[in-house]
Amino acid sequence: MRIAGFVKTTLQDWEGKNACMILLGGCNFRCPYCNRPDLAEGTGEDLDVSAVLRYIKENRDFLEAVVISGGEPTINADLYKLIADIRKLKVKIKLDTNGYAPDILDDLVGAKLVDKVCINIMAPLDAVSYSKAAGVEVDVELIRRSLRILDESGIAYEIRTVAVPGVITHDSFVKLLGDVDGSKSMIIQQFDPRVTLDPKMNIKPYPTPALVRMAETAKGFVERVRVRGL
Numbered sequence: 427m428r429i430a431g432f433v434k435t436t437l438q439d440w441e442g443k444n445a446c447m448i449l450l451g452g453c454n455f456r457c458p459y460c461n462r463p464d465l466a467e468g469t470g471e472d473l474d475v476s477a478v479l480r481y482i483k484e485n486r487d488f489l490e491a492v493v494i495s496g497g498e499p500t501i502n503a504d505l506y507k508l509i510a511d512i513r514k515l516k517v518k519i520k521l522d523t524n525g526y527a528p529d530i531l532d533d534l535v536g537a538k539l540v541d542k543v544c545i546n547i548m549a550p551l552d553a554v555s556y557s558k559a560a561g562v563e564v565d566v567e568l569i570r571r572s573l574r575i576l577d578e579s580g581i582a583y584e585i586r587t588v589a590v591p592g593v594i595t596h597d598s599f600v601k602l603l604g605d606v607d608g609s610k611s612m613i614i615q616q617f618d619p620r621v622t623l624d625p626k627m628n629i630k631p632y633p634t635p636a637l638v639r640m641a642e643t644a645k646g647f648v649e650r651v652r653v654r655g656l
């Protein structure tokens with residue numbers, strides 16, 4: 427288990443909650459637009475797990491929640507133990523995931539070890555589009571299964587899509603919306619070109635009106651839509 431980063435307090439990563447965020451190193455995808463190549467490649471910091479748990483314990487008076495993000499948390503063999511240890515501290519837990527490990531997600535949700543999940547949906551759920559977005563060959567059925575698990579679990583979850591020019595067009599976004607039709611919550615995240623896994627992705631983000639148009643379109647499929655990063 428490599429805790430590759432720790433944010434002591436954030437108000438942005440779980441709306442309405444004062445949270446801290448644990449960033450786990452390593453990822454099974456290689457999204458060219460990834461803003462945290464250090465985390466994707468597992469080269470971030472290597473923090474002491476017990477020190478992080480101690481901080482959470484000692485600051486429970488103002489910390490309501492812990493967000494576990496990455497990288498991709500589900501590739502860490504000790505994730506279950508980490509979450510179980512945080513659970514004992516009586517704080518809420520949100521998991522950020524790319525949805526490529528439905529069995530692990532099913533276990534965590536089934537054992538009620540997480541209170542909320544944010545699942546990154548990068549492209550329409552067809553192999554060509556998704557593999558291009560993820561930078562590796564993707565079996566989209568695994569992601570479909572994760573979406574079904576979340577849908578049937580009754581757990582709070584949100585879809586997060588980064589609006590990357592060249593990865594998502596308005597038309598492909600409409601296809602993506604068809605794959606998540608009926609979901610309760612979606613975040614459309616503005617693309618940040620400052621640091622990217624593939625240096626060639628140093629491209630201009632969509633202008634604000636394009637994201638606002640995407641959000642308007644998304645409202646026909648998803649109950650609640652927010653745009654972040656403008």
Ligand code: SF4
Pocket residue numbers: 453454455456457459460461462465466496497498524560
């Ligand atoms: S953006 Fe892609 S490569 Fe980067 S951490 Fe998320 S899933 Fe992994």
